[in-house]
Amino acid sequence: MYQTVPQSSSSALPANPAQVAADCWLSLAADLRQVADRIATLAGTDTRPASVNLAILGSVMEGDAERMVPLVDALAAAFGTTAAIGADGGRRRDQYRADPLVGGVKVCVYTYVPEPEDAEKAAMRAELDALRAQLAEGGTR
Numbered sequence: 001m002y003q004t005v006p007q008s009s010s011s012a013l014p015a016n017p018a019q020v021a022a023d024c025w026l027s028l029a030a031d032l033r034q035v036a037d038r039i040a041t042l043a044g045t046d047t048r049p050a051s052v053n054l055a056i057l058g059s060v061m062e063g064d065a066e067r068m069v070p071l072v073d074a075l076a077a078a079f080g081t082t083a084a085i086g087a088d089g090g091r092r093r094d095q096y097r098a099d100p101l102v103g104g105v106k107v108c109v110y111t112y113v114p115e116p117e118d119a120e121k122a123a124m125r126a127e128l129d130a131l132r133a134q135l136a137e138g139g140t141r
Contacts (some may be wrong), residue, residue, distance in 0.1 A: 052104055058111030062093075068111035069096050075109040076100070083114065 022079060032054075058068030069083075076083040076098035083098040096111035117125070 051106065053101065053106045053108060055108045056110075057095075058109075060112055062112050062114045065111060067111040069113065072096050072098065072109055072111050079107060079109070083109065086110075 038134050047050050058064065058071050072083045077104065079098065079100035081098050081100045083096055086095050094112045094113050094115050095110045097108065099109070
């Protein structure tokens with residue numbers, strides 16, 4: 001379960017707080033600065049995490065792919081990399097994703113996309129469409 005933590009003031013925030021609130025990316029950057037400030041309070045401790053990940057998910061809805069793929073491309077470019085189709089671990093869903101590494105932080109930028117249709121299924125669909133068109137014209141003679 002997630003717990004919202006109180007925000008602290010930071011000198012790294014842009015000078016105009018209204019501008020931050022109006023732009024989701026500036027707001028996200030401000031939130032990540034808050035995360036970084038809190039992580040910095042652990043300086044001097046001996047225990048290290050196995051990994052640190054930041055996930056930016058475009059959408060879990062495959063139907064949003066047309067809108068979200070350009071977002072993933074823009075984020076990938078912002079990190080100096082490119083995105084590509086990849087499989088989602090064990091869920092058997094395709095993702096369009098980029099996984100840049102920024103220092104010790106793996107940034108996972110992705111959105112779910114429709115699974116491409118295999119060739120056999122595409123051929124069967126084309127045959128079905130042709131048969132439907134024949135029926136619409138009065139059937140076979």
